[in-house]
Amino acid sequence: MNITPVLEDYLERILIMQEENTVARVKDLANYFKVKAPSVVDAVSKLKKDELVEQESYGFITLTPKGMEFAKEVYKKHLLLKDFLHKVLYLNEEIAEDDACKIEHYLSKETIEHILAFMKFIKCKDGFPRWLNNFYYFADTGQRPQDCNCEDK
Numbered sequence: 571m572n573i574t575p576v577l578e579d580y581l582e583r584i585l586i587m588q589e590e591n592t593v594a595r596v597k598d599l600a601n602y603f604k605v606k607a608p609s610v611v612d613a614v615s616k617l618k619k620d621e622l623v624e625q626e627s628y629g630f631i632t633l634t635p636k637g638m639e640f641a642k643e644v645y646k647k648h649l650l651l652k653d654f655l656h657k658v659l660y661l662n663e664e665i666a667e668d669d670a671c672k673i674e675h676y677l678s679k680e681t682i683e684h685i686l687a688f689m690k691f692i693k694c695k696d697g698f699p700r701w702l703n704n705f706y707y708f709a710d711t712g713q714r715p716q717d718c719n720c721e722d723k
Contacts, residue, residue, distance in 0.1 A: 573640070580603075581633070
């Protein structure tokens with residue numbers, strides 16, 4: 571199975587469409603990815619060959635159980651990275667969404683697991699830890715908060 575980042579994006583989008591609308595169609599995928607229908611048909615045929623999607627002739631596209639598992643894994647990475655970029659690195663949500671989509675395919679499983687562990691570690695019952703709020707202040711103003719005990723180097 572040779573799943574490229576583009577095909578991973580298709581699987582992820584089909585998953586989201588199935589969850590939102592219960593169906594995914596060639597024209598909807600073409601509109602989303604801003605490509606022509608033949609490009610979608612080509613991608614879908616590759617996914618069918620790997621038994622990740624099913625499609626009746628000119629019909630709806632659905633994930634197979636194998637495709638569903640694969641797509642959920644890709645989407646989980648996407649959400650984790652978006653959360654990290656937005657909530658930790660303090661990027662605006664749209665940039666975090668776009669960048670998560672770009673990098674989700676290239677990180678090792680180990681890196682993803684460490685980001686997940688980091689996100690779990692920093693979450694507190696009363697919000698994010700103080701040092702992270704200090705970083706937000708620094709990102710907004712370029713200055714450290716008055717009560718920050720860090721050295722400027």
